[in-house]
Amino acid sequence: MKFTLQRLGLLVVALAVVSVLIFAAIRVLPGDVAAVMAGMNASPARIAALRAELGLDEPLVVQYLSWLKGVVTGDFGTSMLTGQPIAAIVAGRAAVTFPLILLGLAIALVLGISLGCAAVLARRCWVRSLLQAIAVVGGAVPALWAGLLLILLLGSGTGVLSVLPTQGFPQDGWASPGRALTCLVLPALTVGIIVGASIMRYTRSALLDVETNGDVIALAMACGMTRRRAMVTVGLRLATPQLVSVVGLTFAEMITGVMVVENLFALPGIGTGLVTDIGQRDLIAVQGELLMLAAFFLVVGFAVDVAHRTLDPRLERAA
Amino acid sequence: MSVTIENLTVDYGGRRIVDDVTMTVGDGERVGLIGSSGSGKSMISRAVMGLLPDGFDVGGRIDVNGTQVVGLPDDVMALLRGAGIGMIFQNPQAALNPVQTVAGQVELPLKLHYDLTKKERRARVLEMLAKVGLPEQFADRPVTALSGGQQQRVAIATALVTSPRFIIADEPTTALDSTTQKQIVDLLVSLVDGLGASMLFITHDFSVLAHATTRSYVLDDGRIVDEGATADLLAAPSVARTRTLVTAAKTLSLR
Amino acid sequence: MNRNVTGKSSRLRIVCASIWRRPTGKFAVVVLGLWIAVAAVSLFWTPRSLWDTDGFNTWAAPSAAHWLGTDGTGADVFSWLMAGSATNLLIAVLAVLVAGLLGTALTAAMISARFSRGDADRGRGADADDTGSVSGTRRNVRVAGPAGSSALAHGSVVAVDALISIPTILVALMLAVPFGGSIWVIVAACGLSYGLNLARVARPAALLVANSAYVEAARRAGGSSWNVLVHHVLPNIRPVMTVQLSMAAGTSVLAEAGLTYLGVGVPSGTASWGHSLATSAKFIAVYPATVLWVGLTVTLAVLALNLFGDALRDAADPLTNPALRQNSARIVTDDDADGDHDYVTVSIRITEADE
Numbered sequence: 001m002k003f004t005l006q007r008l009g010l011l012v013v014a015l016a017v018v019s020v021l022i023f024a025a026i027r028v029l030p031g032d033v034a035a036v037m038a039g040m041n042a043s044p045a046r047i048a049a050l051r052a053e054l055g056l057d058e059p060l061v062v063q064y065l066s067w068l069k070g071v072v073t074g075d076f077g078t079s080m081l082t083g084q085p086i087a088a089i090v091a092g093r094a095a096v097t098f099p100l101i102l103l104g105l106a107i108a109l110v111l112g113i114s115l116g117c118a119a120v121l122a123r124r125c126w127v128r129s130l131l132q133a134i135a136v137v138g139g140a141v142p143a144l145w146a147g148l149l150l151i152l153l154l155g156s157g158t159g160v161l162s163v164l165p166t167q168g169f170p171q172d173g174w175a176s177p178g179r180a181l182t183c184l185v186l187p188a189l190t191v192g193i194i195v196g197a198s199i200m201r202y203t204r205s206a207l208l209d210v211e212t213n214g215d216v217i218a219l220a221m222a223c224g225m226t227r228r229r230a231m232v233t234v235g236l237r238l239a240t241p242q243l244v245s246v247v248g249l250t251f252a253e254m255i256t257g258v259m260v261v262e263n264l265f266a267l268p269g270i271g272t273g274l275v276t277d278i279g280q281r282d283l284i285a286v287q288g289e290l291l292m293l294a295a296f297f298l299v300v301g302f303a304v305d306v307a308h309r310t311l312d313p314r315l316e317r318a319a
Numbered sequence: 320m321s322v323t324i325e326n327l328t329v330d331y332g333g334r335r336i337v338d339d340v341t342m343t344v345g346d347g348e349r350v351g352l353i354g355s356s357g358s359g360k361s362m363i364s365r366a367v368m369g370l371l372p373d374g375f376d377v378g379g380r381i382d383v384n385g386t387q388v389v390g391l392p393d394d395v396m397a398l399l400r401g402a403g404i405g406m407i408f409q410n411p412q413a414a415l416n417p418v419q420t421v422a423g424q425v426e427l428p429l430k431l432h433y434d435l436t437k438k439e440r441r442a443r444v445l446e447m448l449a450k451v452g453l454p455e456q457f458a459d460r461p462v463t464a465l466s467g468g469q470q471q472r473v474a475i476a477t478a479l480v481t482s483p484r485f486i487i488a489d490e491p492t493t494a495l496d497s498t499t500q501k502q503i504v505d506l507l508v509s510l511v512d513g514l515g516a517s518m519l520f521i522t523h524d525f526s527v528l529a530h531a532t533t534r535s536y537v538l539d540d541g542r543i544v545d546e547g548a549t550a551d552l553l554a555a556p557s558v559a560r561t562r563t564l565v566t567a568a569k570t571l572s573l574r
Numbered sequence: 575m576n577r578n579v580t581g582k583s584s585r586l587r588i589v590c591a592s593i594w595r596r597p598t599g600k601f602a603v604v605v606l607g608l609w610i611a612v613a614a615v616s617l618f619w620t621p622r623s624l625w626d627t628d629g630f631n632t633w634a635a636p637s638a639a640h641w642l643g644t645d646g647t648g649a650d651v652f653s654w655l656m657a658g659s660a661t662n663l664l665i666a667v668l669a670v671l672v673a674g675l676l677g678t679a680l681t682a683a684m685i686s687a688r689f690s691r692g693d694a695d696r697g698r699g700a701d702a703d704d705t706g707s708v709s710g711t712r713r714n715v716r717v718a719g720p721a722g723s724s725a726l727a728h729g730s731v732v733a734v735d736a737l738i739s740i741p742t743i744l745v746a747l748m749l750a751v752p753f754g755g756s757i758w759v760i761v762a763a764c765g766l767s768y769g770l771n772l773a774r775v776a777r778p779a780a781l782l783v784a785n786s787a788y789v790e791a792a793r794r795a796g797g798s799s800w801n802v803l804v805h806h807v808l809p810n811i812r813p814v815m816t817v818q819l820s821m822a823a824g825t826s827v828l829a830e831a832g833l834t835y836l837g838v839g840v841p842s843g844t845a846s847w848g849h850s851l852a853t854s855a856k857f858i859a860v861y862p863a864t865v866l867w868v869g870l871t872v873t874l875a876v877l878a879l880n881l882f883g884d885a886l887r888d889a890a891d892p893l894t895n896p897a898l899r900q901n902s903a904r905i906v907t908d909d910d911a912d913g914d915h916d917y918v919t920v921s922i923r924i925t926e927a928d929e
Contacts, residue, residue: 014736025748125373136884140824140876142831144851145869152862211372214413218370222408223477224401224431226393227372234416249771252741253825256832259743263836264855275836278751286751293744301739 003309011302018294019071023064026287037080037283054284067287076288081280086288090270096169097269100184100191101258105251107192108199113243115196116203117236120211121228135204138197143257147190147264154186167266187261195254202246206239207231241312248304252297320384320403320484320517321346322367327379327389329362329371329541337362338541339379344485349511349518351528351549353564354538360521361409363538364489367519368406369396383485401428405478407507409490411470415462421448421473422458428481447476451506468499472506479510486511486518492527504530525568529553537561592889599885605878613660620657622650624845633860642864645853654853655868657845662827662875665760665846669826670819672765677772677818681811682803683730684777685784734773742767742829743836750838760839764829768822775818776811783810813890820883824876831872847872 034050035042042050050056055063070077076086119131155166164186170179211217211231216238220230259271266272270293277285322344329337337359344350354360365371367381369388381388383403388396400406405428408414415424425444429435435443445455451472457465462473471491478486488507492500508531511518520531528535528549535552537545537560545558556562593599622640627647634644642651746763753759783789789806797805827847833839834848835855842849851872854865 010732010736013732017736018740022748025751028752136880137873137877140828140873140880142828142851142869142872142876144831144835144855145865145872148855148858148865148869151858152865215408215410216414216416218365219406219408219414219474219477220416220427221370221397222368222400222404222406223428224397226397228393229397237418238416248739252739255741256743256829260832260835271836274747275838278747279837283751290744290748290751294740297739297741297744298736301736304739305735 004306007302007305011298014298015295018298019068019291020064022287022290022294023067025290026283027060027063037281071288071291076292077284079277079285080282081277081285086285089273089285090289090292092173093268093270093273095173096184096267097258097262097271100188100262100267100269101254103184103188104191104195104254104258107188108195108254109247111192111196112199113203113236116200117207117232119200119204120207121231131200132204135197135200138193139201141194141197143190143194143260144264146194147187147261150186150190150193151264169267183265183267187265187267190261190264191254191257194257195250198250199243199247202243202250203239206242206246207235209242210235210238241308244304244311245308248301248308251300251304255293255297321348321382322384322485322517322519323380323382324363324367325380325382327363327366327381328377329359329366330376330378331374336375336541337366340538340541340543342536342543342546344517344519347515347517348534349508349520349532351532351535352519352521352538353523353525353528353535355523355564358538359541360523360538361489364406364487364519364521367487368400368404369393398432401483402432402481403483404485404487405481405483406487407471407474407478407489407491410494411474412467412494415470415473415477417461417463419462420459421453421462421465424462424473425476425480428477432481443480444476447480448473450479450510451476467495468503471495471499471503475503475507475510479514482514482516484514484516486516487521488518488531489521490523491520493522493524500527501530507531523564525553525565537564589886589889593882593885596885596888598881599889602878602882602885605874606882609659609663609875609878612656613663616656616660620650620653622653624649624653624657626650626653633857635861636864642867643857643861646856651850651853651857651864651868654845655847655850655871658847658850659875661757661840661844661846662830665757665764665830666823666826666879668757668761669764669768670823672761673768673772673822674815674819676765676769677776677815678808680730680734680769680773681776681780682807683726684734684773685780685807686724686727686799730773731777734770734777738770738774740767742825743833746829746833746838755833755838755841757840757844760826760830760833763833764822764826768818768825772815772818772822776814779814780807780811783807813887816890817883817887820879820886824879824883827872827876827879847875 034047034054034056037054038047038050055066058066067077074087076090078085079089082089115131115135119128119135122128122131151166154164165183166186169183170176174180217227217230217235220234221227225233255271258269259275261267262269262271263275270289274286274289274293277289324340324342327337327340328335340363342350342352352360352363362371362375366375366377367383367388369391371377377389379389383399388399419427422441422444425447426440429440429443445458448455448458453469453472453476457469462470465473471494475491486507491507492503495503504527507518507520518531520528522528522531532549535546535549536543537552537558539560545552545556545561552561553565553568556565594603627649628644631640631644632646634640636643640650640652642655645651645654742763745766746759749759749762783806784802789802792802792806830839830846831848831851834846835852839848840846847868850868851865854868858865
């Protein structure tokens with residue numbers, strides 16, 4: 001409990017620090033924010049109006065605090081390009097990205113954990129070696145390439161087996177769930193394979209770690225379990241804290257893959273949106289989106305740490 | 320139950336860790352295996368149990384009540400482990416499942432080998448805990464909440480709960496302080512004798528061995544270099560290696 | 575002192591030989607060597623000039639003239655891929671340098687409260703020495719440890735724990751907003767992320783060393799914090815660090831590919847593997863096989879770096895490399911046969927044997 005509170009305090013501090021960094025990143029922009037946002041051919045009057053509208057004439061501290069006040073109340077400002085509230089835009093994009101992440105993660109966990117166990121427990125030596133090789137090579141594949149290969153293999157039009165859509169998302173989104181889901185299969189598979197390869201490696205080494213460090217597996221076997229059963233029941237449970245930790249970190253790295261994949265498959269998600277907004281210099285939107293993403297990952301990090309602590313009885317006792 | 324080991328070898332990564340070891344543990348006998356750390360004692364006990372992971376090559380014969388166990392598949396060995404043979408490990412903190420309660424740990428061999436109801440298992444576990452000197456209220460505590468000595472009692476209860484006919488105790492006292500050491504050895508000896516089981520007691524400490532065994536083998540660098548009645552080995556060590564171990568034990572007990 | 579030097583060089587020889595003996599290690603060394611060689615050559619020569627564009631020969635299929643075909647401007651894909659190897663090598667080296675420095679600094683800061691004692695503290699330590707009680711000294715150091723360094727240690731632990739969950743790409747995007755996409759943004763983002771990662775991984779080992787009686791003795795002998803750090807802590811976290819940094823180099827290649835594709839990596843006009851990969855992605859409808867070769871290049875390079883890290887770990891670890899045990903302490907061989915290794919104790923002993 002004490003740990004959770006401490007970690008919660010840390011989360012708040014980290015959020016504050018990150019918000020300052022993001023704010024600063026936008027403000028240290030060479031040149032005038034308003035001029036950049038207004039575009040090349042804007043008249044001085046337009047720029048001045050924009051400055052006033054954005055409150056850019058105020059001292060930086062006041063600007064930061066008023067931004068923060070908005071953020072806390074859920075008001076991230078409005079997009080320069082569309083005039084829509086940023087929170088609403090991001091919510092719309094999240095409806096694509098989160099299902100993609102969840103589906104990808106589910107594929108990764110299923111593939112990674114089962115194949116990781118198999119890489120330790122397979123009876124034949126060459127099967128273990130092959131699985132290990134797959135995990136190692138899989139960890140070296142760029143997300144973009146994996147996506148392209150899957151398109152070449154399964155994508156409609158180009159693919160050897162032309163079965164799955166490779167571009168876009170239905171206009172009406174999840175109103176047609178079947179079509180929306182099929183649009184996500186290839187992207188999620190791409191993410192799942194990339195992340196699954198690293199989860200597979202971690203599972204394998206965590207299991208071997210549990211087996212070689214200490215005699216818990218040996219005792220379970222001495223009680224009458226087969227090695228396979230001992231590893232899958234006892235070993236996997238003891239490896240869980242370690243796995244939760246690395247999966248948490250992998251998750252943070254997974255977002256690069258997710259953004260690439262969104263772009264490759266032309267999905268209107270958070271990654272595509274953020275890259276577009278940066279390209280179009282919609283800085284108020286960028287500022288809000290960066291903060292939301294950072295906050296999301298900080299919260300995930302917090303959850304992972306707390307889960308790790310709760311799942312590891314040795315840590316619980318040490319505290 | 321008697322166990323006979325003949326010409327046992329264990330190789331790992333091109334290195335011979337156990338070299339041509341031959342020894343027997345007769346029915347109802349308590350036999351010691353002593354050697355400095357690294358001499359390969361644990362390898363022998365793990366070879367008997369079939370606990371050596373991939374990469375360890377085991378050769379020779381190990382006869383457990385007339386069955387040759389070297390090379391038996393893991394699922395067959397598993398039938399023997401925890402039912403016919405019980406094993407106690409060196410460091411209970413590193414061996415007991417840290418996410419289990421005391422009762423959960425002790426009942427594992429019963430769960431795996433016997434078709435008992437929950438109630439029957441519970442009764443058997445509590446009875447066993449009482450035998451190793453742990454009161455009933457310990458049953459539902461997490462194993463990590465116990466002291467080292469109490470944890471080793473849990474480990475002993477786990478090994479003996481199915482009343483196996485052969486016990487392997489692999490340095491069961493090394494991780495404990497000297498007062499607790501004596502208690503644990505005495506407990507183990509009385510329980511094993513009570514069951515009428517035989518025991519292979521592994522240690523690097525002659526002073527412990529004297530309490531626990533009648534006959535001993537001395538292992539050095541993977542080979543048996545000396546054997547005989549424990550008392551004789553202690554009183555008049557003839558082999559240099561035995562002498563070193565005996566001297567070490569005497570110096571330590573002076574403390 | 576003399577023994578020390580020979581000990582180190584023979585150790586290095588053993589490690590190199592062990593890496594080479596493993597098939598994966600050999601593969602890694604060959605691929606990395608090839609990479610470096612191609613990068614060097616590309617500085618002076620590529621089959622075609624990068625700017626040798628031909629508007630009438632865009633998206634051409636591979637041919638004798640253009641081994642991997644041409645891109646949308648008619649430039650030679652193979653030449654760009656070659657030139658990219660130099661850029662990616664530069665990024666990898668710089669990212670590793672930044673991560674290594676940051677990681678070391680953070681690790682030092684994290685354990686500073688444990689191993690440093692301010693000058694003011696030294697007098698007190700000497701008093702305790704007079705009583706002849708080692709544990710007394712230790713307690714004294716803890717209690718009287720300079721408040722500054724403990725705040726620093728706490729602060730850096732907190733910073734690492736909090737910031738480690740921010741993905742590399744977010745840092746890169748944050749930097750790309752004011753500075754635009756460039757090599758430096760990639761280097762900074764990768765260096766920052768991997769530096770934090772490194773500190774987190776190296777911390778347990780560093781703490782163990784910092785708390786060891788060995789460091790205690792060095793301090794009592796009058797070693798400064800700097801000395802303790804350089805001679806005792808760093809050598810002991812070096813194995814962990816080298817492996818991590820090798821992996822970080824591999825990840826930097828993947829990060830470059832992702833960031834460049836998203837338009838926040840190397841600017842267009844700079845050759846890089848990310849650029850080639852992004853180009854071949856557009857190429858896919860015209861000549862799908864090209865994407866195979868470009869992606870394979872990147873995958874092989876990353877794979878080589880990862881395998882090199884693996885091989886290095888196994889070769890530099892006395893537990894897995896028996897050749898190293900001959901000139902390290904006996905305790906390693908002792909524990910080994912029983913299977914109850916203690917990695918950290920072992921590595922501390924080796925330093926003792928080395929020094």
